[in-house]
Amino acid sequence: MPGPGPRRLYVYNGGLLARPMRARLRAAGYAVRSGLPGRHDLVGIWGASPTAQRGIAVAARRGAALVRIEDAFLRSVRPGRAGAPPLGLLIDHAGAHFDPARPSDLETLLATHPLDDTALLDRARDGISRMRGAGLTKYSGFDPDLEAPPPGYVLVVDQTAGDAAVRASRGDRNSFLEMLFEAREAHPGARILVKTHPETQQGFRAGHLRETDLGPNMQICDAPLSPWRLLEGAVAVHVFSSQMGFEAILAGHRPVVHGQPFYAGWGLTQDRAPVDRRQRRLTRAQLFAAAMILYPHWHDPHERRACSFETALDAFEAETRAWREDRAGWVASGMRLWKRRHIQKGFGTQRAVRFVDPPERAAALAEKQGRRLMVWGDRPAPEGAVRIEDGFLRSRGLGAALVPPASLGLDDLGLHYDPARESRMERLIAASPALPDAERRRARRLVEGLRAAGLSKYNLAGTELPPLPEGHRILVPGQVEDDAAIRLGAGAVRSNLALLQAVRAAHPEAVILYKPHPDVEAGLRPGAVAEPHLAADVVLIGVGAVEALEVADEVWTMTSGIGFEALLRERPVTCLGTPFYAGWGLTRDLGPPCPRRQARPDLWSLAHAALIGWPRYFDPVSGRPCPPELVLERLASGEIARRPGLRALARLQGVFASAAPLWRR
Template sequence: MRSPQLRDATSPTGCALTATTALARLPALAPCLPEFSDIVPWPRRRGCRADAVVGWGQRPTTARARQWALRHQLPFIALEEGFLRSWGPAAEGYASHSLVVDHSGIYYDASAPSDLESLIEHGRISPEDELRASGLIARLRHSRLSKVNHAPDIPLPASPRPRVLVVDQTRNDASIVGGLADRQRFHQMLDHALTRHPDADILVKVHPEVIAGRRQGHLEHAGRHPRCQLLADDINPWALFDAVQAVHVVTSQLGFEALLAGLPVTCHGLPFYAGWGLTTDHLRCPRRHRRASLPRLFAAAYLHYSRYANPYTGAPSTLEDTLDLLEDQQRHIDAGRGHWRCHGLSRWKQRFVGDFLGPKACVSHHSQGRFEPSAVATSTERQLLWGSQIPAATGVSRMEDGFLRSVGLGIDLVRPLSLVIDRCGIHYDPGRPSELERLIAHGRFSPRELARAARLIQQLRQHKLSKYNPHHEPSRLPELPGNRPRLLVVGQVESDASVRLGAGRIRTNAQLLREVRRTRPDAFIVYRPHPDVMAGVRQGAQVSSDDWDRLVADVDITTLIDRVDEVHTMTSLTGFEALIRERRVVTYGMPFYAGWGLTQDHVPAPDRRGRKISLEQLVVAALIRYPRYVDPCSRQLINVETAVQLLASARQNPPELTLFQRLYRLTRRYLHGPY
């Protein structure tokens, strides 16, 4: 079940004063504090009438802010990173997706009550909340997400002996003192694990910075024991959980994640999840009387106590939507790991290709002339070409613009928000299978994905988004008759690879118009030339005005689709955009969306396309799984829903063409060169 933010953001009032200037700049802060209409940094405190003071946990930087709040009789609200933070760490520029907001204490300080402790002990957590929590726990197990998720998910080598995980922490971690522990507790934990598990090997997880000498831990000496092995490399916690039979912690969050993985956990301090009957505890908290189930604990911590935001759009979010974003980031980053050798890309494209391959990719660029197809099979690098370059090459990946590209035309060198990388072929070439075609033909689509696609369809309709999203004035809409079928015929650049490779008997715009006129003499035909042709930067043959009733060039394509009954096209993406808007689509070629039972096709589909699918299944494959999306500001991979919001926002204030772009247009118009 999907639910909105727990706090009502419809009528925010008041002002929140932040303990530091840096905190006020946190992208997640405003959307995670919807009850405040204004966030004011500390230097402006004397000019504002604050209603509350917010600061970061129990850090020393909050001391003066706490005193100021006490002196002015204002509540102090403690913030911390949420339990599901981001893909990468803050040091690498990854902003937090979640915060915890505590009015009475902070979750890692067991010396005093916190909002989280009160939620677990006394909170109204409904059976529906616990059911939702159970589903989310299963989802976290499946997606193997943790607080921060950049560490590789690599299985540990098999062992003939049982293994137990002991988790070290860095010194001066606030959760150690807050969990009523000290340095001695870590030594006692190691001794207890060795005694409690006499036949097991002890894996001691230490922080990588401890081994590097940049920080201090507590158990660096453990490696001297014959049954202990230090693990210092970054590794996905779920890979550790797969390899061990039990987990010992002092206060680390890994203990709670181990509970989610179904492992027995022994706590040698008092983290927030201890004292509720789920762990073996060496310390006791007299305030924690309740026997809580794991779903209740999860619902309290992840659903009620934590607040979520999309750091790329600055909008409030939910745990489910945050998981969608992190799972998509993880999937594309994992797919991009390794060395890539890119051939024949322009300098402009070289600037952003690496962003779409992700932070774990190592990219080198080479001229097209140096590409040797015979060397692909023996190379350890993956080869990447743009589109249909070197069509005979096999064993390479191909890159193209995505289906929700930008606000503005690619021909104007507008940076794309989406690209596709296809390891099999490319989506507009029906002559051979593409990765998209295989996704559609053989993909298994979960109910959650189909529901996500249905919401995405509604968002695309609501925001009137298409591939390029140029800005058009509503006053330019044409009047169309209501007493005749209204058909939109979509013009294309006839030299485009999608026409060369995907068209059938009809291969020009003039032929398409004549065929539509011949077969539908009763219809009112609206013809829309390709935007690049109208801009004068791509070549296109003239068509006879006898074959259309209205030529429309400067109207937004989604608005035009909404005004017609049918869309007729050779291979244009407009046909897919018309399907999203529930219009009848007739194809005269074989675009990726044809041959699946959703369109009326004049070209027989390949035998590979025998599956009948729903629109939601097509959208999952074509917009959620197949493309990669990148935020142009952070240059980090995002998901389609985030891209939709960024496009919708950018379209409200479309940028004007720069002087360089205008000069580039004039040059292209003069030369009529290929893109």
């Protein structure tokens, strides 16, 4: 009998022997081997691939059990034939999920598992909501900017010729022609839209249906449109055995199914070829729970280990967003030299980033090559440029000290700290009250994780708090006085000294705690107060933001990000300027009003916009796109890449920045 540890899995397929697949199988509990198995070993085959018969024959001769391996139902941004490894695997000891000839492990789950656990079904409903909201499907390399066809059509889903799932349901080209005919007969006056498979769109494999098969009011849809958007506009859906039938169920349809896929027979489909042994009636959440949470083996591509469905979904969403935003390529302008390596690693995964100055030349090159233009912060740039800024969960160390950011916010509308015009951040906050509950719960978990780990924007190692007087303590965070957030977002109070004086005038009996900005404290940026002890009761030299917030009863600020961090810790915040988090009913606002801000989000909705919706995150270890949850884990554990010896360079950078042309800053 096999002992403890990974089970030996003998394979005869080059793809399964390759390093990415071996790693995923190892994480799932299988040790890949070549050679001949013993009778207590396993033989792994890839679905119904041409090499599968080899493994079947070896297993029969050696008396070994057979295991069928397939891609999970969330696979990769681009098809496997484009070289992308799968996000998860379906490892079935009974059969193949797409083959109705015998029950698979998935079918047994659907038929016999209680599927009545409230927590499991809540996870399933959240998963459906998140996949729909982010447009995630098996292959998620879709163009979100493409216009969807006008609604009201009947959607007919084609598949690739020779597909194993089609053969298993005894399908062929005639089966798809019959499906097309039935769709026309059932809806004689409707438009018919034939959706091609992503591998057909990208030229890897042919489909079953052709232009010559179409009649009047029918058309092929081979554009890289998200299936979710196509399902939204459909009045009916016909599928043979495509995974898109499963997604149609999740989207609220009751699709007509002409084959016998795993999702048919459970009361959620109109079955033209019923599987008689499937008699149970399931809900959408139960179907999803079995197929997406209980059945697959998900793989964390960052930690290279087995993970939950939610962790895999987080990683997949980050990768998909990066692909969609970066696929056209970037021209970057106004980037300091030390930032370029990190910009290249984070945004150049599809096409290498071109760094060009001044911005006029950059804009011309972007237009010529069909790329997007990015500029840093408020640097001069043509209309339409995407501006990038540090995110609010940034690093362990200062940007002025050349510590690379783990998050960058992209804004194609404006600047989040400039209330004079709408920004992408502002638009996200305005829409956030309508967030699905799943997204609000995710934001809450992230914020609670930040609190528990004691994380802030820079996460500097601080000194101990000095003895503090008793009384009502007001934290006043200092700012860099020439920073764009002050220039564009401050009101009448525009200096650290004036801010301290305003707080003292409003609260003469309070204990005022002044925390200088880390860049100012390090001597890298302007904003020092000559004699801060004259305006504050205690000056918190070297004290971290989190430690300062823990002892504060409230916060007064011009536009500091510490005001946002105070909100995350549910401290009252008074704003004398108009930062991105002011004007939404969550702060006391004494600065210039922003009449556009009429929405009233709760804290978790605001946090979602600022920490999830707006920024892009980069693994501090590898530099690759990742979800915020991974950055939280990395910063909390201290597992980050370090670049020592840059302090002197940082000081020189600060000295020469003011003398350089704006496009070089």
